[in-house]
Amino acid sequence: MTSRRGHRIQDAAGYMLHATDWKETSLIVQAFTRDHGNVAMVAKGAKRPYSVLRPVLAAFQPLSLSWSGGGEVKTLMRADCAGVRPLGGKALMSAWYMNELLLRLLPREDPHPVLYDAYDAALEQLAGGSRAAGALRRFEWTLLNEAGYGLDEAPPDFDDPSIEPALRTSLRQRLDELLTRPLQTRRVLMALQRF
16 A cells, blocks of 8 residues: 555565665665565664564565655565465575575566566475475566566476476576676575585
8 A cells, every 4th residue: 555645655565585784773674575576675673672673574474564765765664474484495595596586687666566476476385395496497487577588488387397407597598698797596506406
């Protein structure tokens, strides 16, 4: 819900992609929201021991976010947990990889509800123990299409392990063409595949 007075957004579905320290007690939060795209927000006092934001602001967990402000960096007014997605091991690294792609390839405040739904579904698959490869290929495919760099063909069967290596190579080549520097999480994922 948007109010023109004061540029307030209330109860927007979103995920925290990244947070960095800002001043002594606050954070700068990068969030991916369904209806507003990537949004940068200051979470004032979020590092304080008794902050209501502290236990809620966790990566890969669905959130309901409210913020205000008209500048490039908004002020986070409220964040509520909207579910729990338990991730661990390789699933956690796959989720970090998706976050890095969203941060690097999407402009600020450019809504992509289809991509948001694909991200949400991928996290649900990863949390449910599904094969990470199928969830990642489906997400990469949707990201490229939503960002305007998609392939002019019908989506393949992302869960077919026989086509996964070729599909992974094709999608990563296309993503590499768009990125100005290598992804940090990709290096970690490649190292994990050796074990």
